[in-house]
Amino acid sequence: MEFGKLAQTLDCGQCFRWELQPDGSWKGGTGGKFLHITVENFPQVLRDGCWAEYFDMGTDYEKIRRDLCENDEMLRKAAEFAPEIRILRQDPWEALCSFIISQCNNIKRIKGIVARLCGAYGEPEGAGWHAFPKPEALACRSKEDLLRLGCGYRAGYLIDASRRVAAGSLDLSALRELPLGEAREKLMEIEGVGPKVADCALLYGLHRLDAFPVDVWMKRAMDRLFPGRAPADFGPYAGIAQQYIFHYSRNHSDLFAC
DNA sequence: GACCAGGTATTGC
């Protein structure tokens, strides 16, 4: 894993709290953990247990990529565009909220809304950085409070999610133990969480690497580049294949012009 | 100003 290729992982659309600094370093984090990654401290960051886990250093992505791309020229092409993509082990609650916000939205505005939520209701962690608000911190807000932060019609969805998690009727960690389909059903009990957002929460928040979110980009990419293929055909690491395909498609929109 | 952006819930055939 190279410092110079961090963008492949931090800017491939799976997370919304990292910002590239003018000097090439990265500032960001997940949940309540902040980090400033520089070329100097990067090796040491990867030896820190907590951040090594975040970057999923225990998973052999090179081997998974080889296996996925064997006998699959199109996937090989997509993966070669950003072969250093890793699926981060993000804070599950933050990932769920981020992808609730992502619906019918663009990455720049998603980042802005997340930053405003953190600034308004997240604990200050120093250096001007705020943790993502805990479920309890959002559960006691009104829809109007979140509308003021620009959440739009997703405001009510965030409040419903936060009340379920804060009350304990939805235990995100417990979803790790459930079969994928059951975990998905539990998430979809939240108002405003359908199959796509549930799959994003599972893949990016709970590290269920077999989850395969299908948004408009993925629908187009699957129709055009992988006709006849179903998500399950990609196997237990379908989620990683999804990320290669998603990122490749986002950066080759010319492929989909009529 | 219309149109679009990593959807979802509701409604009407």
Place this chain on the structure above:
DNA sequence: GCAATACATGGT
């Protein structure tokens, strides 16, 4: 089942 529509809001 499946197409149409509303839902907030900021950027182009």
